[in-house]
Every structure is written in structure tokens, then in C-alpha cells.
Amino acid sequence: MIFLRYENWKGYLRYYPITSILLAANIMMYVVLLIDGGPNNALTLMKYGALTNIPPWNEETWRLFASMFLHSGFSHLLFNCFALLVFAPPLERLLGFWRYAILYIGSGLVGNIISQAYYNNLTNPTLSIGASGAIYGVYGAFLYIVLFQRNLMDDASRKTIYTILGFGIIFSLGVANINMAAHLGGLIGGFFLYGLIIRLLKRR
Template sequence: MTSMLLVANVVMFILLSLNGGSTNPVTLVEWGALTNLPVYSEEWWRHFTSIFLHAGFSHLLFNSFALVVFAPPMERILGSIRYGVLYLASGVLGNVLALAWYNSLGQTTISVGASGAVYGIYGAFLYVALFQRTIMDESSRKTLYTLLVFGIIFSFAMSGINWMAHLGGLLGGFFIYGLIIRLWRPRMLKK
């Protein structure tokens, strides 16, 4: 699943680059960026499509790096399908909360990226670190906590970052993971 998500991100980046550029706001909106511009307010599918769009190569590179490093262990824990649901649902929830935030401020936004979904993976690992301690060793827990602190600081310190999508994805991943492991167990674990 992680490989398919990476391929989807790269393919969409190439398509954006060939059709107006990945940093062109008009191109991003045409290809499915999340926005609260009135003309697009009813297009709910943008909460999903924007996850696969990236504004510039560095944006794609950072999210792809996070996917390659952190996603495979979570995919092994959950299995591909449940992991895919976690990833996409976290990204969508992060986008829903981000759009609600910008609407409450009366600010216009155009937002793209897999960061909310990536933070959903971090949120799932936070759940594991806090409530399934036997799955994660102490060294990995410390690494996770450090990563989260730096990630949150980075989200607020850098301009142009949709910190609400990051926070929404993190919270979404935490709670979605908890629901998945309770409500959607693999067949071999069911009693």
C-alpha cells in the first residue's frame, strides 16, 4: 500500500508539472486542491484528492521520505487495507479540520499535500507508544516523541504550512487507529 501511495504522489506531481506547474495555485485548484473559495465549496472530494498533490519538489520529497521511513512498520502492524484506511481517513480528517479552521477565521486557503495523512501515521504510533507498549521498545518511543515535538514546532514555525491539517491528521490517526484495532480485527484474531 505504501508503494502505491508513493507512486500516486509522484504521478500526480509529474502531471501537475506538465500542466502548469506544481506551485501554480490555478493548476493546483484545477487538479483538486483543497480550497474554501466559494465556487468550489460544494466539492467535498477535494478533501481526498488534495492528499495526492504537492506544491513543489521539496514538499513531495519531505512527505515521500516520511512515508518511506515511517509508514512500512505501521502497514506491517495493521495490514495493507486497514493501514490504507488509516492513512486516507487521517488525511481527510486533517483536511476537514483545516478547512473548518480557515472558514472560522474568514481566510481563503488553497491546501495540498499528504502531511495530514503522514501525521495520521504518527498519531497511530503515538497510540501504540502510549497504550500498546509491548509493540514498541523504549528507544523507538523516545524517537517518536522527539519527532513529534520537532514536527509540531516545525508546523508552527514555518510559514505556508497548514498546521491544522497536521494537528487534525495527528489526532485523527490516534483515534482512528484505536477504533480500527477494536472494531476491525483481522480474521485470525477474532474469537
């Protein structure tokens, strides 16, 4: 099972530096939100980069990146950080540091671009934040591996991926205030980005 973690914290930092940086960035930005208005304050979220369909802020492209590191509450932060902590490390080891960083950020951007396009067509004002799009990009990469590189993953890990995706779809459809567009966009982005990366950016 590739998703079981046995490293101590020093080993984790050594083997998964990009994942560690992403975790630290999520936690740091949550602390910033707590200090400056709170993670449920719409004005605070807008200030630090939440996606919105409200003009003219919906045209600010920097929000596509910044919103990936904002979370609306401790449970939101905990859920995404747990997923990142447990499921991302095998992909970082497989791809290498910088190729993994490209996939993670790229998937998050794809998810947010699709999300922004969807919400721009709605009349009600919306805010969207969170690392879920990028994390679903990690799941999308593993889905590619499950389908086309089966020799890289054991049977138990393949079943885990199917279970995660199944619960993810149910969760995205059944829970209010979930950005399904970002989840689906990140999943698709991660799937295709992984395929491109392993072909175009060969690992030494």
C-alpha cells in the first residue's frame, strides 16, 4: 500500500519537500486569515485572493493561484491538509520535486479556471476558496496510473483510489457549498497533465 506513511517528521520533510511547503503555506494562510478578520469573513477572503464572480474582481487572474491556499474553517483546512499529507507523497516521489509541483499547481489552476467560468454565468454572488481542485489533480494523476500504468501501483492502492474517487463524487454532489466545478476540473487537469508531464518532461 503506497498510501501508508511510516516516515518521522524529519524523513517526511526530506523526501517530500514540495508537499511539506504546500502544507505549510495552507496553514500559514489560515493563520493570516484568523488574525485579519477570520476565515469566514467575506471581505477578508476577498482581500487575500478568493475567487468571485463579482466584477471587477472576477477578472483578477492572481486569484486563480491565491485561492488555492485559503480555507474557510478549521475542518476545511484539516480535510484538505490530511488528503495532501497522506495521498500526495507517493506522487511526489514518482514524478520528482519540480514535475510534481507543476502538476499540483497546474491542476489547481485548471480547476479554478473552470470554476471561474462556471460561476461567472451565475447571477448570485459567489466566493470560492480551497486546495481541493489541486488535490483532485493528484487523484487524477493516480487515476491515470491506475488505468495506464498498473505496474506502478499495487492492487490495494488501486482500490483505495477507486474508493476515494467514489466518496469524492458522492461528497461533491451531496454536500452544500462544495465547488463541484473545481473538483471535476482539477481531476481532469491532473489526469491529462500527468500524461503530458511523463511524455514531455522526462525525469533523469
